[in-house]
Amino acid sequence: MELSPDWVVGFVDGEGCFHVSVNRHPEMTIGYQVLPEFVVVQHQRDVQILHALKRFFRGGVVRVNHGERWCFRARKLETLEQVCSFFQRHPLKTKKQIDFVKFRKVVRLVGSKEHLTAEGVKKVIGLAKTMNLADPQRFEDVLADLGEG
Numbered sequence: 561m562e563l564s565p566d567w568v569v570g571f572v573d574g575e576g577c578f579h580v581s582v583n584r585h586p587e588m589t590i591g592y593q594v595l596p597e598f599v600v601v602q603h604q605r606d607v608q609i610l611h612a613l614k615r616f617f618r619g620g621v622v623r624v625n626h627g628e629r630w631c632f633r634a635r636k637l638e639t640l641e642q643v644c645s646f647f648q649r650h651p652l653k654t655k656k657q658i659d660f661v662k663f664r665k666v667v668r669l670v671g672s673k674e675h676l677t678a679e680g681v682k683k684v685i686g687l688a689k690t691m692n693l694a695d696p697q698r699f700e701d702v703l704a705d706l707g708e709g
Contacts, residue, residue, distance in 0.1 A: 561612040578663035580688035594675040
């Protein structure tokens, strides 16, 4: 299955998600791990589309998400940089573009290793807490733990 850039933009506008989490991780220098990820979820009957996205972005994984749902997930920095480069050249058309711009900034912070400092994590949280997320309180708890709450 060959995907065109315009098709990918439209599909991700409807089905994609740019997500950033900050999780407690005692083995990390500052005690937290920053995890940006690009995710697309589909019913198993359309799993071939997820495999096509994996080939298109030259990275990521396709696996069971929950029940009959499967996901394409990109977490590796190299793949996220390819995803960001693509969407910079081919902007999203919906409000998801706003989340993408913030996500791209987080990926850049990770690429420059700023996320390994307390100040970097605070920058990440400043961006991520205004994106589409399920639990804003978690970010506030991390900020409090880092002495910013």
